[in-house]
Amino acid sequence: MSEIVLEGTGLTRQYGGFRALDDVSIMVRRGEIRGLIGPNGAGKSTLIDVLSGRGAFSRGTVKLEGRDISGLNARQRRLAGLARSFQRTNIFGDLTVGEQVHLAARAAEAENAGEVMEALALAPLADRRAADVSYGDQRRLDLALALVGRPRVLLLDEPAAGLTMQESLTLAALLRDLAQRWQVTVLIVEHDMDVIFAICSSLTVLHLGRILVEGPPEQVRVMPEVVTAYLGSSVA
Numbered sequence: 001m002s003e004i005v006l007e008g009t010g011l012t013r014q015y016g017g018f019r020a021l022d023d024v025s026i027m028v029r030r031g032e033i034r035g036l037i038g039p040n041g042a043g044k045s046t047l048i049d050v051l052s053g054r055g056a057f058s059r060g061t062v063k064l065e066g067r068d069i070s071g072l073n074a075r076q077r078r079l080a081g082l083a084r085s086f087q088r089t090n091i092f093g094d095l096t097v098g099e100q101v102h103l104a105a106r107a108a109e110a111e112n113a114g115e116v117m118e119a120l121a122l123a124p125l126a127d128r129r130a131a132d133v134s135y136g137d138q139r140r141l142d143l144a145l146a147l148v149g150r151p152r153v154l155l156l157d158e159p160a161a162g163l164t165m166q167e168s169l170t171l172a173a174l175l176r177d178l179a180q181r182w183q184v185t186v187l188i189v190e191h192d193m194d195v196i197f198a199i200c201s202s203l204t205v206l207h208l209g210r211i212l213v214e215g216p217p218e219q220v221r222v223m224p225e226v227v228t229a230y231l232g233s234s235v236a
Helices: 046-054 074-080 097-107 113-118 135-147 165-182 193-199 224-229
Strands: 004-015 016-029 033-036 059-064 081-084 155-159 185-191 202-207 210-215
Touching: 004 046, 004 185, 016 059, 016 185, 016 210, 033 046, 033 135, 033 165, 033 193, 046 059, 046 081, 046 155, 046 185, 074 081, 081 135, 097 113, 097 135, 135 155, 135 165, 165 185, 165 193, 185 193, 193 210, 202 224, 210 224
Parallel strands: 033 185, 033 202, 081 155, 155 185
Antiparallel strands: 004 016, 004 059, 202 210
8 A cells, every 4th residue: 555645746727827836746645744834825725725626727636545536526536535624614604513514424425423523522512503612613613524534635724723822732732633543644734833843744845836845844944945935934
């Protein structure tokens, strides 16, 4: 069995004369939590869109466990084992927490809604409207919607956005634990470097639609080209 679970090769996405992704290739290994970082506009969310099937690309291929899924839409990729979350919570305020997790489980053809709610401490909130729970709880609900069915690969787009530092670190610890227990491979976009350095085993740095560097967090954070790209502020 290959150690490469998710692979994007030569991915290019162009808007008119602007290339949001320029011949990007990335490999994520089984059991890895890989951070995807870079300045605003570097192409991080675009890469997540392309890998998850929510963004068309002009060139390149996407493979999941060696299978070419480039021609599959987002739902088909979800059923194949590739899930994602969004920068903004992907929830419906008028539905209860439990209703949303069960609906997501049904859409993913999964039967582990209760297990996911227990794991993310959402079971006590099952009968409450999503609009009435705290923002931190909404973030955990958003993560639960992506985790139903225990996907093989989870793409997370700023899961800690808007959380306090303590909430972010708590979410990071929870995510690291679940990824290990459920054997989920994770690619995470996150601006909170405390979260990134707390849970990631490797980093990919994007800059102007291209991969700048890759490597272990402790090496990447001190590379001069990374410090320059961040203007010395985000990774110091």
